[in-house]
Amino acid sequence: MIDRLGSILFMAALVFLAFVGGAMAVLGENFPHKYLRDAYLAGEALIAQHEETADPYVTDQWRKARYSEKGVTIYDPKRASAGYTLYTGAGDAAAHLIDMDGRVVHEWRRPYSEVWNAEAAVKKPQPDSLILMDKARLLPNGDLLAIYAAAGDTPWGYGMVKMDRDSNVIWSYLAHTHHDFDIAPDGRIVALTNAFTSDIPEGMGKVDQPFLEDFLVVLSPDGRELQKVSITRALMRSRYKLLQLAMPSYASGDPLHTNSVQYITAEQARNFPFAKEGDVLLSFRDISAVAVLSIERAEIIWAMRGPWLWQHDASLLPNGHITLFDNLGGFRDDNSARVLEVDPKSSAIVWLYQGDESHPFHSPLRSSVETLPNGNALITESDGGRIFEVTRGGEIVWNFVNPTRGGANGDMVAIATWGQRIDPNALDPDVRALFGTRKETSK
Numbered sequence: 001m002i003d004r005l006g007s008i009l010f011m012a013a014l015v016f017l018a019f020v021g022g023a024m025a026v027l028g029e030n031f032p033h034k035y036l037r038d039a040y041l042a043g044e045a046l047i048a049q050h051e052e053t054a055d056p057y058v059t060d061q062w063r064k065a066r067y068s069e070k071g072v073t074i075y076d077p078k079r080a081s082a083g084y085t086l087y088t089g090a091g092d093a094a095a096h097l098i099d100m101d102g103r104v105v106h107e108w109r110r111p112y113s114e115v116w117n118a119e120a121a122v123k124k125p126q127p128d129s130l131i132l133m134d135k136a137r138l139l140p141n142g143d144l145l146a147i148y149a150a151a152g153d154t155p156w157g158y159g160m161v162k163m164d165r166d167s168n169v170i171w172s173y174l175a176h177t178h179h180d181f182d183i184a185p186d187g188r189i190v191a192l193t194n195a196f197t198s199d200i201p202e203g204m205g206k207v208d209q210p211f212l213e214d215f216l217v218v219l220s221p222d223g224r225e226l227q228k229v230s231i232t233r234a235l236m237r238s239r240y241k242l243l244q245l246a247m248p249s250y251a252s253g254d255p256l257h258t259n260s261v262q263y264i265t266a267e268q269a270r271n272f273p274f275a276k277e278g279d280v281l282l283s284f285r286d287i288s289a290v291a292v293l294s295i296e297r298a299e300i301i302w303a304m305r306g307p308w309l310w311q312h313d314a315s316l317l318p319n320g321h322i323t324l325f326d327n328l329g330g331f332r333d334d335n336s337a338r339v340l341e342v343d344p345k346s347s348a349i350v351w352l353y354q355g356d357e358s359h360p361f362h363s364p365l366r367s368s369v370e371t372l373p374n375g376n377a378l379i380t381e382s383d384g385g386r387i388f389e390v391t392r393g394g395e396i397v398w399n400f401v402n403p404t405r406g407g408a409n410g411d412m413v414a415i416a417t418w419g420q421r422i423d424p425n426a427l428d429p430d431v432r433a434l435f436g437t438r439k440e441t442s443k
Contacts, residue, residue, distance in 0.1 A: 026220060043162070050378060057407050059151035060365055061090035063383050065413035067401050072102035073401035081387055084422040084435070087387055088133040088146070090414035091404040095136035095144055097422070097435065102400060103105035105435045108136070108144045108167045111365075115148070115161055122158050123193075126150040130290045130358035131158060135180060135418040142431040143170065145189070147177050149417075152427070154254075155194045155212055165431065171223035182263045182280075187221035190263050190280055190295075193228075193324055199355040201236040204246050209255040216261065216280060216293060229298045231282065232257055235291070236299040242285050246305065251286035259285045260313045264292070271320030274302035274344065282326065285316040290314040304344055321350060335360040339369045339379055353377060353390050368418050378421050385413035389421075390417070 047360035055060060067073070077100070084105060088095050094109040112131040112135050114120070125131065134149040134157075142165030148158035157178025162170040173191075181191035196210040218227040232255070235241055247255050260283040269277050275292040279301070282291050287313060291303035308326035315323045326338040338361070341351040355361025372389070376397065380387050385402035404414040 013345075056151070057412050059130065059131070059188060061132065061151050062406060063385065063403065063415060065411050066360070067386075067413075069165060069292045070403035070405070072100070072400050074396050074400070075100060076387070076397040079374075079376075079391060079395075080374055080398040081374045081378075081421055083424060085378075085387065085400065085419055086136060086138050086422055087400075087402075087416055087419040088136050089385070089402050089404065090132050090417040092408065093128065093133050093148065095133050095138075095146060095225070098400070100398065102403075106165070108146070108163055108165075109162060110161065110167050110169060112148050112150075112158055115159070115169060115172055115174070115229045115410065117172075117174065121155075122174070125158065126153065130307055132417065134178070135355070136319055137163070137181070137183060138422055138427075140368060140426060140428050140431065141165075142434065144182065145183070146282045147179075147191070149178060150258050155196060160189075160191060160219075160223070165434065173219060173223045173234075175217070175225075179258070184278075186264045188226070189219040189221070189223075189362055190261050191217050191219060192231075192258050192261055194218055194258075203241060204232075204236055204255075205247065206252060207255055211252065211374040212254045212257075214256050214258040216282075216295065218295065227288070227295065229293070229295055231293060231300075233298045234293055234298050235303075237298075238303075238386055240291065240300050241302040242339045243284075243289055243291075243303060243305070246287040246289070249288065254286060256287065259302065260284050260315075262315055264316060267318055268316045268320075271318065272316055273320075275316075279352065281314055281316050281322070283311055285310050285312065290324065304347070306340075306342060306347060308338075308340060309351070310364065312366060313370070315371070317371060320344070323369050323371055325363075325369050325379070327364050328369060330354050330361075334362050337361045337363050339377060347418070348412070349433060351392065353379070353394055359396065366415065370420055372421055373423075378419060380416050380419040382417055385416050387416055387419040389416055428442055 029258045033234045060335035070385045084097050086097050093111050096370045097106040111128040113128050132148045133146045136146040144163050147160045155176040157176040159174035160177045175221050177193050193215045197213045198209045214231040216229045260280040264275050264279045266277040280293050288309050289305045291300050294301045309328040310325045311326050313325045319440050321341050323341045326340050328336050330336040335355045339353040363381045368380045370378040376389050378389050387400045389398040402414050402416050406412045
């Protein structure tokens with residue numbers, strides 16, 4: 001009995017000494033403090049992830065519904081830009097194509113578990129119920145490009161797929177592809193990835209070890225990686241590296257949080273003197289900046305900050321202006337979002353849309369804006385589960401509320417992650433005919 005008690009006391013003493021030694025190593029930054037700290041942070045992240053994903057309705061994929069209505073609630077045929085609307089959102093890994101009345105004409109569905117393989121960057125994916133298609137692009141032949149994302153994961157992004165009109169996977173690129181991608185005129189794809197690293201670039205301010213490093217990847221039309229550029233290091237080797245001083249303290253583990261990418265075409269570069277064809281326009285959420293990356297030089301060659309905060313979806317227009325979704329720059333309770341059109345030559349805001357008491361506009365996360373051929377803007381208000389079209393005068397001429405609901409009382413709405421208006425004439429004739437015959441009631 002005494003021997004057993006002695007063994008217990010001896011083991012307790014060893015544990016205590018290990019704890020004290022570990023604490024001293026971390027506090028004094030002595031070896032092996034880095035490994036102990038990383039292990040602690042990893043454990044802390046796993047606990048936080050489990051708490052967040054135990055109930056899907058407490059994740060950022062669901063919000064309390066602001067509206068009881070579902071589907072299309074406003075439609076002015078004379079002033080809205082006619083076409084289909086492609087959208088993605090929470091609730092399932094799918095992309096939905098609806099007509100102007102909100103009827104589903106086609107869907108692409110493929111659970112991530114049927115896409116994942118052992119070579120994927122994500123080694124242990126979340127359950128399918130927590131994985132959605134974050135953004136999708138429809139090709140003229142009915143194929144779909146889409147990126148997957150999940151709740152509660154860091155690094156962000158589960159990868160990209162190309163699937164045919166029947167949701168069969170043509171190829172997959174399963175790096176930590178996240179947020180956004182674009183397609184060049186020659187079919188190449190530019191996309192965003194990230195990864196943890198403890199290799200801090202020279203001159204960079206105080207960041208966590210490890211921290212998330214952002215990358216731009218160029219893929220061939222068949223999904224092969226052709227080029228990979230560190231956006232983080234491209235900024236630090238540029239004259240715009242002082243932008244890091246705008247990094248808030250909470251972003252030390254994710255200094256840039258790049259959340260949009262656009263391939264700059266020859267037409268767009270014509271009226272935008274800060275870039276040339278083949279460069280890309282980027283949005284950095286955590287330093288509230290937009291920038292141009294020269295892929296050829298692996299360097300940030302232009303950057304700009306303005307009266308916006310935590311913006312998403314920076315887009316260069318043919319007239320040389322930039323539109324962006326200003327998530328928090330309105331500084332109003334539950335109505336803080338704005339859409340801005342900015343002249344980068346003068347820094348002037350030439351157009352903006354913001355909500356009012358009858359139509360609150362609020363989405364701290366995600367969201368996007370697309371300028372339509374008639375000059376209207378198609379806006380995805382993610383946290384509202386809403387996609388709507390507004391005129392230059394700020395009048396809503398089309399409004400769609402995600403019909404996917406959940407929660408114990410059905411009072412939670414699935415967020416809308418991204419929306420795009422599709423001109424049927426841009427689709428192949430057989431695809432137009434296919435979609436025209438597949439009409440069903442939106443769920």
